[in-house]
Amino acid sequence: MLGHAASEQMDLIRIANPVLEELGQQIGETTQLRIRDDQESLCVAKWEPKRDLRVNAIVGRRRPLHAGSSKAFLAHMDDEEREAVLSGPLKRFTKKTVTDPRVLRGGLEQIRKAKFFVSRGEINDDLISITAPVFVAPGKIIAALNIAAPENRVPEERISELGDMVARAAHRISAALGFRSPAANGVAS
Template identity: 55%
Template sequence: MTVQGAGGDAAGYRIEAVDFALDILAVVASQPDLGASDIARVLGGSRQRIFRMLKTLEARGMLERGREGKTYRLGYMALVLGNAARSQIDLIRAAEPIMRSVGQQVEETIQLRVREGFETICVARWEPERDVRVHAIIGRRRPLHAGSSKIFLAFLPEAEREHYLAHHLERFTVKTLVDPAELANHLRRIRENGYAVSQGEISDDLVSVTAPVFGIDRSVLAAINIAAPAARMPASRLSECCASIVDAAIQLSRQLGYPAGPRAD
């Protein structure tokens, strides 16, 4: 996240080969058990190019051969991605009204992040209509040890947490915690408090408060945070925002089936 004035994101760009692969997946999803020639006819591309892309998608598990080996249908990885997407979409659908409510209450940016390996990804955001605000970018990744992502690291199983801390920890600012022992103590306090505070760990002028969102299996499904320019977050307001984001996380956790709210046992 970066603090900036109002304005749109930078324009993206498209990669032709990725577009083409997605076109093939869309055709196979809507018309399973087509052969390479049939798919080429639908898309208008050369059979040779179609065949190379089919082989690549098959190797990655996105497609698999039909019974006779001459046609294609979606593979197991497509199922994995589909299930993950369905889970995240349900999470976002439940989170959006809560994010909007707390955002309107504090008039600061609200972000929802999920974990992928040793990183987190922003999957939803709410931003206030004010000229200077924290701008959250959907899809932006952060490592687990800095900023709002620390909440995931704090609640990882001990063995996974120690494995992560044994590796090099990237420093973003002078306030980023990169000493394993110091960070481990900090993570313990996060578990005790039930929320995390980041003051200048990712960007010097950025402050965030984050709470974990738990699911029915008591695992951390997501993290919800309030992010603000440091100038708008004195100690008194920081305390109020911590209470607000914990309440929001409790609401979302309960909607996702966790009856006790987002506090660890």
């Protein structure tokens, strides 16, 4: 069982790495791939631009499921698992970190329905991330792909364009893992 899980993770990383690099080079910002590890998400792959001011992604860094790009996992969990996370302590990182379970539930519903979502200053005041889920079966998330950047470099008018790029990249990884969806949330591969 453990060997199979490790093999799946290695396949995911092998498939995702060129997509992370291509997306990162197109937008000039850090890209990350996170997986769920119990009550946290774990960065398993990254690409960073060569510019001086960039988001420093660290492979192995853990984040709680209730903040930032990790909310992709919380949004796609079954109700029982989600409630277990929401009933525990929810750490506040910044003034924008949502720690009220009722408010989080409403936001998670929106995340489930969208092809990407935006997190502004939830982990770090000055950062923005745009995230899309990577699926292996309908509703079964295996990873979250995100771009992370200083918020001042991501003007509001580019959010939709960048979100579409992230969603397409996540869809490419999902498709390479064998996921086929007749209604791919309007995302072309």
